Amino acid sequence: MKAKGLRPAAVAAIGVVAVVAGAVSAPPAVAAAKPKAKVYKGTAAMTVKQYDYCGGPWGAERRYLGQATYKLPATLTVSPTQKAGRQSEKNPFHFSLTAGAARTNGSVMLYSSVVLPVSPVDLAGHPRDPRLLLRYWKYTRKKSGAFSGKLADTHKSQAAVLNTFNAATLAFACRPSMGYGLVTPRTINAGAKISGKITAGKAQVTVTGGTYDGFFSFRLDFKKK
Structure with a gap:
């Protein structure tokens, strides 16, 4: 798939995705039933801007390199919020988008969140829940199905980054015309915004943000087929 607006050597392809999980209680003497996640298959229209830090009179200022657009197959999954012991996601629903x-x-x-396995005892040797809930996005939803919020925590300091954008690294710093090297995951910076509307049969989501390293900014528009 070719990108529009940049020389082939000056930009990297882009993509996006989504997944979700949850659980509910069941009546006494009945095995707990997991509700089915709602999966929306669609297309993500991506607009990506690329930068480096080779501009200005001293060659150290952020410099705009160009823009590319893409249309990618995408999946949004929505389910009940995740829980771990006494911890709760505290969002109206759990989501993943890829x-x-x-x-x-x-x-x-x-x-929006993840449950990770941890040691069943703390540093003092006291027993604790062997599951840890990490919440990334915070958002609210209206009765109409419209919702909005932001990426509140990347959990980068805990080495638990999940919200990522993958792009190729420049083969030579400050020389985008000389091509790209390996594709590496980049942390999406805190403050990225999400909004949209999800109903029983329709889903539309917009995400805007940038990478922690400052080399990329993007806008993602997801629509169910």
Whole structure:
């Protein structure tokens, strides 16, 4: 798939995606039933801007390199909020959104929260829940199905980054015309915004943000087929 607006050597492809999970209680003497997640298959229209830090009179200022647009197959999954012990996601629903193949040039992965396994005892030797809930996005929803919020925490300091944007690294710093090297995941910076509307049969989501390293900014528009 070719990008529009940049020389082939000057930009990397881009993508985005989505997934979700949850659980509910069941009546006494009945096995707990997991509700089915709602999956929306669609297309993500991506607009990506690329930068480096080779501008200005001293060659150290942020410099705009160009823009590319892409249309990628994407999946949005919505389910009940996640829980771990006494911890709760505290969002109206749990979501994941992905576009493009994982770990390929330009792919994006978004997750509202995750439950991670941890030691069943704390540093003092006291027993604790062996599950840890990490919340990434915070958002609210109206009765109409419209929702909006932001990426509140990347959990980068805990080495638990899940919301990522994959792009190729410049083969030579400050020389985009000389091509790109390996595709590496980049942390989506805190403050990224999300909005949209999700109903029983329709889903539309817009995400705007940038990477922690400052080399990319993007706008993602997801629509169910």
